[in-house]
Amino acid sequence: MGTSHGSKPTLTSIARSLDLSIATVSNVYNHPERVSEGLQQRVLEAARKAGYPGPDAVARQFRRGKSDTLGVLFTDELSFALRDPASVSFLSGVASACEEAGLNLILVPAGPPLQTNRISSVSNAIVDGFIIYSVPDDDPHLQTALNRNLPSVVVDEPDSAPDTDWVGLDDQAATFELAAHLLAQGHRRIGVVTTRLGVSRYNGPATEERWLRARYAVQRNRILGLVNALAASGIPADELVVEERFDNSVEAGTAGLHALLDRRPDLTAICCLGDVLAIGALEGARQRGLSVPDDLTITGYDDVPEASRVGLTTIRQPLIEKGKIAGQMFLTREQGMPPRRRVLPTSLEVRRTSGPAPLQG
Amino acid sequence: MGTSHGSKPTLTSIARSLDLSIATVSNVYNHPERVSEGLQQRVLEAARKAGYPGPDAVARQFRRGKSDTLGVLFTDELSFALRDPASVSFLSGVASACEEAGLNLILVPAGPPLQTNRISSVSNAIVDGFIIYSVPDDDPHLQTALNRNLPSVVVDEPDSAPDTDWVGLDDQAATFELAAHLLAQGHRRIGVVTTRLGVSRYNGPATEERWLRARYAVQRNRILGLVNALAASGIPADELVVEERFDNSVEAGTAGLHALLDRRPDLTAICCLGDVLAIGALEGARQRGLSVPDDLTITGYDDVPEASRVGLTTIRQPLIEKGKIAGQMFLTREQGMPPRRRVLPTSLEVRRTSGPAPLQG
DNA sequence: CTGAAAGCGCTTACAG
DNA sequence: CTGAAAGCGCTTACAG
Known part of the structure; x- marks a missing residue:
């Protein structure tokens, strides 16, 4: 395109080349209805020839005060x-x-x-x-x-x-409902795989003290909901085994499940606080030769598209x-x-x- | 924060309130090393009090000529x-x-x-x-x-x-490799599910004429690669049955598989030109009671994360x-x-x- | 270490 | 329908 002789074309340079005011050229782009057909064509043609791509985005937004x-x-x-x-x-x-x-x-x-x-x-x-x-x-x-x-x-x-x-x-209410379901199915020894509770990298068990102070409200509330539901059935908070992973990934879910089951082989249900973790946990169960749900119940959270395809029990959010x-x-x-x-x-x-x-x- | 008496704070207003030049205030943000510690503190303090969040992004980028x-x-x-x-x-x-x-x-x-x-x-x-x-x-x-x-x-x-x-x-080469694999496995009657070949919504069979003119180079080349490989084994281009779906979704994959098999129940392999379609096709096969791969081979393209989890044969791209x-x-x-x-x-x-x-x- | 001045490219009332 | 003018808020040489 016929650019490149001299400096970058601007509204001003186009206006000057046509001996028009910059306001008129601006109007061609911003308020075409204010400019006569013929002039519009002339301006657009000159712009095309000069390789002028229209009003500069930054300048425009600077002037208008908004960026869309x-x-x-x-x-x-x-x-x-x-x-x-x-x-x-x-x-x-x-x-x-x-x-x-x-x-x-x-x-x-x-x-x-x-x-x-x-x-x-x-x-x-x-x-x-x-x-x-x-x-x-x-x-x-x-x-x-x-x-x-x-x-x-x-x-x-x-x-x-x-x-x-x-x-x-309402994460507490949502996990309360999940816990109720698990309790009704006879689960008493429940493990949790959660993503990060703090801002620095840590993988491992999370004590009650730790999750209560979690800087992430979502995880904190989900665990709290679980604990409250268990407490309502007379199961003390420290019965809930929580394993924390910094990353929210399939691999983290697999690792979390192994860590939990290595520590407490008697767990019957693993609540993952996200579907991606749960999908990883499913893989972990497969690696251990455990059949789901006969040997182990695994649940997720969120209901991402893949969740329904793998038949994951989960809490749906829109x-x-x-x-x-x-x-x-x-x-x-x-x-x-x-x-x-x-x-x-x-x-x-x-x-x-x-x-x-x-x-x- | 102590904003709101008068107009929005700017570099200029901060400078004026401190009886400094705007250049100095600008330097505090852009070149702190050019400003003495004490002054820096004074400026930052005044900015905080005035509710000044730092140099306006648009104005800054306008002046600098780049937006990062x-x-x-x-x-x-x-x-x-x-x-x-x-x-x-x-x-x-x-x-x-x-x-x-x-x-x-x-x-x-x-x-x-x-x-x-x-x-x-x-x-x-x-x-x-x-x-x-x-x-x-x-x-x-x-x-x-x-x-x-x-x-x-x-x-x-x-x-x-x-x-x-x-x-x-090199999409042609990639699908050529796939076709070679299928041919080696004895497949001769192969169907393709592709996403859109044109810009307007169309779902249905795609003739050779249509896919040759596809406005999407990727799909065109993938089909071409398949055809070339088949031709090399003496299978004419019009033997390849192509079904087109406008959307690239799981549902489209399922629908595409059904359309193909309704039309040609004798197909033994379905090449989906994307993994998402293939995942949908897998579901379609399940609905028809076909076992994969015994009754039907299904392949994808891309190797998205879910592909390995469902065991999908696919062409991997990084x-x-x-x-x-x-x-x-x-x-x-x-x-x-x-x-x-x-x-x-x-x-x-x-x-x-x-x-x-x-x-x- | 600090300041005076130019100017980035445009849009918008406003006037004619 | 077209134009002259102001000014958006800032950064950057440059001078001191």
């Missing part, structure tokens, strides 16, 4: 978040809402810890607002995002962020819907509106990986 | 792309590369057709360059992106875009790696460099869903 872009803040490395089908389904819902509204979507990793006055990704992202997805309590990036004073909605965690909209689940709602909350937020709080329904999906507790050998 | 943001252009609705684990793995690789380089990632849907001089998402996105992911030949959004004269890399399709880097596979390479190509592109072309290796993964052709009944 929504930021999604992930706690984790992006590449990790994208390996978790639950996050991906959520994101897909956000994307639907964005597309309808003509918004672009920018993925912002919380990434490495902040330096005090260095400009981070979160500060640097050009967005009209944030969706903050599942971030630990007191995350510094969360603060940074909130400081920008843009309309934001928090998803899942932290469970109370001041002055922002929130959408998430992942895509959650993303759509988060997007909508952003779109409908208005100045001075009080923060909204939206609790989404969950349901227990009983499938093939859970069954009655085996009789004691 | 990479755009990924998807052909499809974003929400669809995110439902395809192959795209997601790819994206995850791109994200890795971006994170290392401190880039943000913006997801740009090609979305609805362009109006001539209206500003589209692609024009409006604030990015330093594009990764163009699997877009049909002659896509107008591709043109728009390329017109911006930003460093861009095309992934998979179209297979020849002028003046841009490209990364993808999805995450592909994303990383695309990101790296963008990062390492330099002015005046000739376009680079990177062909990634594929390999046939023989697993449990393929086997010898059943003897004729």
